[in-house]
Amino acid sequence: MIKRNIFKNIGPLDHRYSLRDEFKDYSTYLSEEAKVKYQATVELALVKALAKRGICSQEVATQVEKAVKEITPEEVYKEERKTKHNIRALVNCIQHKVSEEAKPYIHFTTTSFDIVDTANSLRYKEATEELILPTLKELEKLLMEIALREKETVQVGRTHGQHAVPITFGFAIAEYVSRLGNTIQDIEESSKQLKGKIAGAVGAYNASHLFFDQPESFEADVLAELDLEASTHSTQIVEPEYITNFVHYLTSCFGVIANFSDDMRHLQRSEIGEVGEYFDEDQVGSSTMPHKRNPINYENVKSMWKEFMPRMMTVYQDQISEHQRDLTNSASSRFIPEIIVGLLSSVNRLIRVGEKLVVDHDNMKKNFAQNKELVVAEPLYILLASYGHPDAHEVVRKLTLEAEETGQTLRKLVQTKEELKPYWEQFNQKQRELLVNPEKYIGISVDKTEKIVKSWSNKLDIELTG
Numbered sequence: 001m002i003k004r005n006i007f008k009n010i011g012p013l014d015h016r017y018s019l020r021d022e023f024k025d026y027s028t029y030l031s032e033e034a035k036v037k038y039q040a041t042v043e044l045a046l047v048k049a050l051a052k053r054g055i056c057s058q059e060v061a062t063q064v065e066k067a068v069k070e071i072t073p074e075e076v077y078k079e080e081r082k083t084k085h086n087i088r089a090l091v092n093c094i095q096h097k098v099s100e101e102a103k104p105y106i107h108f109t110t111t112s113f114d115i116v117d118t119a120n121s122l123r124y125k126e127a128t129e130e131l132i133l134p135t136l137k138e139l140e141k142l143l144m145e146i147a148l149r150e151k152e153t154v155q156v157g158r159t160h161g162q163h164a165v166p167i168t169f170g171f172a173i174a175e176y177v178s179r180l181g182n183t184i185q186d187i188e189e190s191s192k193q194l195k196g197k198i199a200g201a202v203g204a205y206n207a208s209h210l211f212f213d214q215p216e217s218f219e220a221d222v223l224a225e226l227d228l229e230a231s232t233h234s235t236q237i238v239e240p241e242y243i244t245n246f247v248h249y250l251t252s253c254f255g256v257i258a259n260f261s262d263d264m265r266h267l268q269r270s271e272i273g274e275v276g277e278y279f280d281e282d283q284v285g286s287s288t289m290p291h292k293r294n295p296i297n298y299e300n301v302k303s304m305w306k307e308f309m310p311r312m313m314t315v316y317q318d319q320i321s322e323h324q325r326d327l328t329n330s331a332s333s334r335f336i337p338e339i340i341v342g343l344l345s346s347v348n349r350l351i352r353v354g355e356k357l358v359v360d361h362d363n364m365k366k367n368f369a370q371n372k373e374l375v376v377a378e379p380l381y382i383l384l385a386s387y388g389h390p391d392a393h394e395v396v397r398k399l400t401l402e403a404e405e406t407g408q409t410l411r412k413l414v415q416t417k418e419e420l421k422p423y424w425e426q427f428n429q430k431q432r433e434l435l436v437n438p439e440k441y442i443g444i445s446v447d448k449t450e451k452i453v454k455s456w457s458n459k460l461d462i463e464l465t466g
């Protein structure tokens with residue numbers, strides 16, 4: 001790895017947002033060093049497949065294997081200053097390390113993007129398996145635990161920022177268990193679809209067909225060394241949609257955690273105060289208002305999403321390549337690793353904060369109590385209708401106005417109004433209890449929470465402790 005003072009880096013991902021994470025893991029797949037190493041690995045797979053077919057000797061493959069292990073980004077970049085072509089620079093560097101006999105087989109019949117696209121698919125696939133999925137599953141597990149812990153904690157459901165009808169806090173979290181679960185599956189599936197190619201300069205196997213009657217089978221051999229499949233059809237590049245879909249699902253996942261963060265942020269408003277971020281003893285909320293405890297972590301995640309979500313537009317633009325290719329996707333696609341690190345550093349932040357999430361049950365009760373008597377307007381009107389009242393919604397709407405004016409509860413008003421009394425008398429015990437205890441009007445929040453957690457823990461193979 002290039003050792004240098006990270007504070008001299010321009011990009012805040014390096015000097016600020018991945019500092020507390022396992023930066024080493026990110027760089028294994030996503031650094032420039034990794035990119036060069038993976039490209040060298042593809043060059044090696046090519047020579048290995050040539051050796052298997054007897055086009056070159058096993059000794060050549062052994063030499064290339066040794067050379068590839070020694071390749072550094074520094075030497076490739078130094079060579080690129082001469083060649084002004086990055087893949088030719090890599091090829092030259094490998095050739096410098098092998099015998100005259102081996103030199104001709106490096107990059108044999110291939111074009112640069114046989115190497116570049118295949119290497120990217122390989123590293124993004126491995127990054128998904130080793131880094132992205134484990135990190136996302138850690139957050140998923142944490143959300144599952146919070147959902148179960150809070151499955152019976154009654155909270156007022158809010159639509160349009162207004163009190164609607166009750167749910168439980170666990171049920172609200174289960175929404176994110178499910179949405180995150182879906183995107184985890186999508187990321188996994190789309191990463192498995194990432195493909196390689198060894199199809200030459202325009203994708204028609206022109207060069208490899210000089211040596212192989214079935215060049216597609218040679219392509220399959222090379223890619224099998226890397227556990228990859230071939231793009232269905234290639235030009236000079238792999239069909240872009242595999243990577244488009246992969247980054248789309250990463251971006252969609254980012255949207256899910258940004259929405260979650262937004263919800264958590266709003267629940268920390270002074271007037272709501274239902275959750276809180278853990279505050280260290282020495283932590284400062286505001287540089288001028290010492291009492292403040294700001295939701296800085298959830299704000300950060302939304303801010304990061306604002307930076308990285310629009311980058312999907314660039315990925316969509318990279319779908320366009322003239323005829324058999326142009327180079328306008330080259331520089332832009334080099335930034336995809338930043339999207340991944342942006343997402344992962346946000347996920348890691350949510351894990352750190354979620355582990356110490358403070359849930360203020362008293363405030364949840366207090367907030368619920370504010371409109372406790374009014375939230376039964378829905379079940380009241382539906383019950384009246386179910387017992388035959390022809391204009392139940394309008395009657396209850398007017399009752400809510402009267403209740404607000406007089407401070408009376410809805411159920412009291414129903415019981416006292418001559419025209420409504422007969423309906424009240426038909427309500428059964430369970431129905432009356434609901435109207436008397438609005439906190440029981442939570443539908444199947446508890447069961448649904450359990451069901452969601454169970455199904456995602458099975459689907460994603462996440463074992464829950466306790």
Ligand SMILES: O=C(O)C[C@H](Nc1ncnc2c1ncn2[C@@H]1O[C@H](COP(=O)(O)O)[C@@H](O)[C@H]1O)C(=O)O
Binds near residue numbers: 086110112331
């Ligand atoms: O196999 C080939 O190379 C075929 C060739 N197409 C190219 N394919 C891949 N890379 C190429 C190509 N052309 C240039 N380069 C080199 O790509 C580098 C682009 O640098 P940057 O814009 O920073 O992403 C930068 O190093 C460029 O020199 C063609 O003519 O079709």
